[in-house]
Amino acid sequence: MAEQEKRMPEIGSIVAFANKTGRYAGEVMETNGSRVLVKTLAVLKHPEQGDLHHPYDPDVPMFHERRAMSYTEKTYVPLGDIGPFRGEVPDYKASLMDALRAELEGLDRLRRWTERGMDNLRQLEKEY
Template identity: 35%
Template structure:
């Protein structure tokens, strides 16, 4: 899809770092779209983005999902049109966290265990 197919106010999905979000376009910039987050489609992976699925890193990062109505500059190739109904933010966040926890629990690798620990910490903060 070409750039001229997008306009401010369009509903979109946006992949930002390792998370996927549903939101609306609020600005068109030279190299990115500014997207306002309205729902979470996939929770970001935990750990070091430069060394994925590794635990022997300087710092194993706890990665939060973008907040409701938070805006992010998303590279243009990571934005797609979204036609379905936008789910409620808190419910979509809960669903994405639950899905990630199920996937992480399927394997006993060290990275999965560390990521699960990070996600459970986030979950306690998200849903207190």
């Protein structure tokens, strides 16, 4: 309990926090036991798409679309999902687009890796 009190961020401080599969920078609005109300100021990592219980499976019954939190959207975050934020908070819209592009680049890299792996396996299939 004492450790939680030491880690409790101050109201008005800027923190990094996780929400669902995204990561954000935000301002602490209030603290409530083991939860902290945070106002979103920037997107650090765009939320992942699809079914989290079946990662990288496109053939699930419900392929979830996850939007990033909106500018100034408030949410309660468990204390364990909050950490220090260092540096200057980026502009929300610019950070959103940077995070979206990074997520797209990661998926493109995974797609290209899959294609190359499939090419290798097809060649091996011919040799086997």
